[in-house]
Amino acid sequence: MLRVLVLASVVLLGIAPEPSQAITVYTSWERHALVGSDIRLSCTFFSWRFVSDDVSFTWRYRPDGSRDSVSIAHYAGGEAYTDNKGVFKDRVEFVGNPKRRDGSILIKNLDFSDNGTFTCDAKNPPDIVGRPSSVRLLVFENLPIQAGVITGAIIGVVLGLLVLIVVIYYLMRFLVARRVFSLSVSKHGKKKKEGSQQRQLWTPPPLTCYPLP
Numbered sequence: 001m002l003r004v005l006v007l008a009s010v011v012l013l014g015i016a017p018e019p020s021q022a023i024t025v026y027t028s029w030e031r032h033a034l035v036g037s038d039i040r041l042s043c044t045f046f047s048w049r050f051v052s053d054d055v056s057f058t059w060r061y062r063p064d065g066s067r068d069s070v071s072i073a074h075y076a077g078g079e080a081y082t083d084n085k086g087v088f089k090d091r092v093e094f095v096g097n098p099k100r101r102d103g104s105i106l107i108k109n110l111d112f113s114d115n116g117t118f119t120c121d122a123k124n125p126p127d128i129v130g131r132p133s134s135v136r137l138l139v140f141e142n143l144p145i146q147a148g149v150i151t152g153a154i155i156g157v158v159l160g161l162l163v164l165i166v167v168i169y170y171l172m173r174f175l176v177a178r179r180v181f182s183l184s185v186s187k188h189g190k191k192k193k194e195g196s197q198q199r200q201l202w203t204p205p206p207l208t209c210y211p212l213p
Contacts, residue, residue, distance in 0.1 A: 023047045023130035025122045030136045033110050040095065041135055043103040043120035047127045053078075054125045057096065057103030060132075061088070063116040072118075073105050087113065110139045 024046040033039040043057060056076040062069035072083040072092050080094035082105075091109055096102040103122055107114065114137060121132035 021048055021127045021129070023122060023124055023127040025120060025130055025133040027118075027120050027133040027135040030138065032138050032140060035110060035112060035139055035141055037110055038106060038108045039110060039137070040104055040106050041118055041120075041137070043096070043105075043122065043133065044101045045103075045122040045124065045130075047101075047124040049124060049127055051099055051101060052125050054123075055098050055101075056123045057094075057098065058121045059092075059103075059105055060119045060121075061116055062119070063113070066116075069117075069119065075103060107137075110137075112139050115139050 025043065026045065027041065027043050031039060031041065041059075043059070054077070057074070058071065059073040060069040061072045070083075070086055072086065072088050073094050074081045075094055075096070075098060082092045082094060083089055088107065091107060093106045093108070094103075095106045096104040101122075101124075103120060117134050117136050119132045119134040122130070
């Protein structure tokens with residue numbers, strides 16, 4: 001009975017711990033970059049709660065062809081920690097704004113060996129239940145033309161041709177209608193002029209006066 005009363009008082013006083021809810025983490029799906037360039041990898045999250053003072057971000061890196069991943073950046077308690085021993089020593093920087101749910105990192109001076117998968121995990125206590133999100137980085141000497149760009153260009157050209165055809169169609173209709181109207185007005189004016197000339201050419205017969213008996 002005492003235990004029930006204690007639990008009831010805790011609930012009534014509002015000091016019960018808040019239940020944890022799901023958190024959703026977002027990153028890009030794939031990024032392309034050139035050798036020697038810098039790239040920003042974005043990470044954000046959705047949570048029903050305001051950003052906690054204990055919000056945290058963790059970035060891990062798994063090279064192509066490897067099963068193991070290593071931690072390269074971490075933010076917690078208002079402090080950012082980056083890799084100072086591994087392959088990204090002095091090349092990774094935390095550039096996000098955690099108060100705006102932004103946990104982005106900047107990777108500098110990219111090399112072909114940086115190809116791999118970067119995984120971001122975010123926590124916004126008490127919302128800590130959620131799956132990390134991953135982005136694949138591909139480093140090229142020359143950036144390839146993406147299939148989406150080609151498809152978008154083709155769609156743009158087709159739509160442009162359709163718009164041009166529609167414009168030409170309505171322009172031709174306008175010109176034809178204008179020509180028909182001009183011919184109609186000209187024909188009507190010609191008939192009116194001919195009728196006026198005929199009235200002017202007609203003269204009444206002379207009047208003959210006869211004396212009265």
